[in-house]
Amino acid sequence: MSAQPLDVDGQSAKRPRRRRLAAAVRRATILDAAIPVFAAVGYEQTRMSDVAAQVGVTEPVIFQNFGTKAELFAAALERVSEHASDYLNDMAGGHASVDRWLRQLLASDHLDHLHTAPMFGVLFADAHRLQFDAEVSAALQRSVAFVADALARILRRGQREGSIRADVPPLTLAWLVVSLIQARQFRRTYSPDPSPVLETDLLGRNLETFRPRPIASNTQ
Numbered sequence: 001m002s003a004q005p006l007d008v009d010g011q012s013a014k015r016p017r018r019r020r021l022a023a024a025v026r027r028a029t030i031l032d033a034a035i036p037v038f039a040a041v042g043y044e045q046t047r048m049s050d051v052a053a054q055v056g057v058t059e060p061v062i063f064q065n066f067g068t069k070a071e072l073f074a075a076a077l078e079r080v081s082e083h084a085s086d087y088l089n090d091m092a093g094g095h096a097s098v099d100r101w102l103r104q105l106l107a108s109d110h111l112d113h114l115h116t117a118p119m120f121g122v123l124f125a126d127a128h129r130l131q132f133d134a135e136v137s138a139a140l141q142r143s144v145a146f147v148a149d150a151l152a153r154i155l156r157r158g159q160r161e162g163s164i165r166a167d168v169p170p171l172t173l174a175w176l177v178v179s180l181i182q183a184r185q186f187r188r189t190y191s192p193d194p195s196p197v198l199e200t201d202l203l204g205r206n207l208e209t210f211r212p213r214p215i216a217s218n219t220q
Contacts, residue, residue, distance in 0.1 A: 027065050027075075030055055035076050039118045043073055043126050070130075074139035077127055080120040081143035085150035087120070098158025103207055106177070108199040111184040125185055148174045155210075165212045173210060180206055 033054035037046050048069055052059045066072035088105075095101040104110055115121035127140040151174035158164030164173070187194060 023065075026061075030062060030065055030072070031076055031079050034072055035080060035123070036118050038073060038076055038126070039120075039122045042122075043069075043130060046073075048072070070133045070135050073123075073127075073130070074135045077123055077136070077139045077143050078146075080123050081146040084120045084147050088147070088150050088154060092154045092157075097161060097163040098154055099163035099207070099211065101154065102158075102164075102177070102210060103203070106180055106184075106203055106206060108184060108196070108203070111181055112188060114181075115185050115188070121181075121185070128182075144178060148178055151177050158210075162212065164210055167213060176209070 030051065034046075034051045037050055037054065046069070048062045049059045051072070052062050055062075062072070066075060091105065092098065092101045095104070111121075113119060115125055124140070124143070127136055127143075131137040131140065148171065152170040155164050155173045155177075156170040159166040159170060164170075184199075
């Protein structure tokens with residue numbers, strides 16, 4: 001039997017009992033630690049032991065809460081969609097009109113920033129490469145739909161203020177925004193010679209698509 005540690009007076013001192021976290025709190029803590037790891041090194045290079053070290057637990061604890069790395073990544077992706085929604089809302093709140101917010105959102109340098117670690121776009125881009133995994137694919141669909149709903153709410157506000165066209169449902173416009181974000185990432189990844197001039201021209205044309213349509217005159 002091992003002896004109890006002694007305090008400074010030579011008396012036995014009991015080790016403080018470590019409090020067990022509630023299951024939901026434990027999972028949230030693991031997710032908070034996993035997200036920056038996935039963003040920094042990508043899914044393939046992330047080790048569950050690295051996440052465990054960030055949390056201060058053993059690796060089996062991670063597997064007890066998330067059965068596989070894919071399950072952990074899927075949960076992290078859905079948590080990141082909440083972060084993305086908050087980011088978009090905060091960003092929109094800093095602009096006088098939704099049209100101006102959209103200009104900043106779709107600017108190529110801003111989209112590149114969103115897809116650079118530690119920003120949330122890194123996980124979305126990684127998830128598109130992992131769609132062969134059914135769990136990740138389902139989480140990606142739910143997460144992108146969640147972000148599209150957040151975009152639609154902002155665009156609906158733009159319709160009410162008159163800076164965004166009102167002849168198209170806001171959710172349809174939101175999915176167009178999502179496609180433009182993904183298109184920039186595609187060009188950034190595969191274009192051998194990206195052109196800032198073309199990106200600026202493209203942004204201007206894209207913004208025109210979202211602006212109110214001129215009212216046709218009925219002159220004979």
